[in-house]
Amino acid sequence: MNLSGSASDSESVSEFILLxxxxxxxxxVFLFVLFSIIYLLTLMGNGAIICAVCWDQHLHTPMYILLGNFAFLEIWYVNSTVPNTLVDFLSEVKTISFTGCFLQLYFFFSMGSTECFFLSAMAFDRYFAICHPLHYATIMTGQNCVKLVTSCWVCGFLWYLVPVVLISQLPFCGPNVIDHFVCDSGPLLTLSCAPAPISKLTSYTLSSLVILLSFVSILISYALVLLAVLRLPSASSRHKAFSTCGSHLVVVLLFYGTIMVMHVSPGSSHSTLMPKIMTLFYAMVTPLFNPLIYSLRNKEMKNALWKVLEKFKTSLKLSGRNPGRNVE
Structure with a gap:
């Protein structure tokens, strides 16, 4: 990937300023403290889910393996933008290098695309578990689960590679001020010194496709799940199915509701406060809410998280009682 800009441009931009x-x-300073707390809570919440899935044998099922990977993704999702944003709050000059800007753009959009694929995979998993319970064990085998997880990661990181390469090849000769707190494709395209219809079309098309196709597939999956749940004879079975799927749907609506405003709406503007708020919501707020929603709505996850907490307390007590051996 060429991230050095146009070689023919003697006055090419070497860094960008994030407003x-x-x-x-x-x-x-207040925003720095607030975002730092949200950032730490996000890392702790998603880290707890990963520990619960890894340590509790009862959670070694496709549904929780997907959830563990999703929590791992959320940690890296916030790490792609939040640390740099926190530094900028305390910096007088809020600059980011040319290479750093496009690396942030690539990882931010790649992990956003990966999140779309994982949400779709989790919806399909619930569809097979509820609508085809007799065949679920043969469909979602350990090997197939690994293939599904790997496909989500690979497809997500390949999906937005072409737009990033195309935008990085554009000539940037000034100005270099981005009216955003992250390197986004929209503001970068407006800073290009030359028209970029192909780059703009490719970026918009791929962003819209991954959002709309995954969202439609999720809606279809849960429409079929809803019909199957309503046919269940047991009220407790219906409640359990609604509880599991309901938490997933809340996450889906939170995530897709904001990114559709930003990346699908053709009339969205990148020069107002609204895009910053929308980006802030799906880049920082939804990764914080996701572990809370899944843990509070899922009895098995709550039990596993309590076990993790008990193990943590026990390890602290043991380390306090036995700080080290005395060397005689």
Missing amino acids: GFPCSREIQ
Whole structure:
């Protein structure tokens, strides 16, 4: 991937300035503290889910393996943008290098695409588990689960590679100010010194496709799940199915509701405060809510998280009682 810009441009931009949220110093410090707390809670919540899935043998099933990978993805999703944003809150000059900007763009959009694939995979998993319970064990074998997880990661990281390469090849000769707190494709395209209809069309088309296709597949899966659940004779079985699928649907609506406003709506503007708020929501808020939604709505996950907490408390007690052997 060529991230050095146009070689023929002697006045090419070597760095970009991220405006972020222009406000007073006091508000910048307040936002730094607030976002730091959200960031730490997101890491702790998703990290707890990963530990629960790894340590509890009862969670070694396709549904929870997908959830564990999803939590791992959320950790890296916030790490692609939040640390740099936190540094900018306390910096006088909010700059990012040319290479750093496009690496952030690539990883941010790649992990967003991967999240779309994982949400679709989790919806298909629930569809097979509820609509075809007798064949579920033969469909979602351990080998097939590994293939599904690998496909989500690979497809997600390949999906947005072409637009990033195309945009990085454009000439950037100034200005270099991005009215955002992350390197987004829209603001970067407006900074190009030359028209870029192919890059713009490719970026918009691929973003819209991964969002709309995955969202439609999820809606179809859960429509079929809903019909199957309503036919269940047992009220407890219906409640369990609704509880599991309901948490997933809440996450889907939170995530897709914001990214559709940003990347699918053809009339969306990249020069107002709204895109920043929308990006902030799906880049920081939804990764925080996801572990809360899954843990609070799922009895097995809550039990596993309590076991993780008990193990953590026990290890702290043991380390306090036995700080080290005395060397005689």
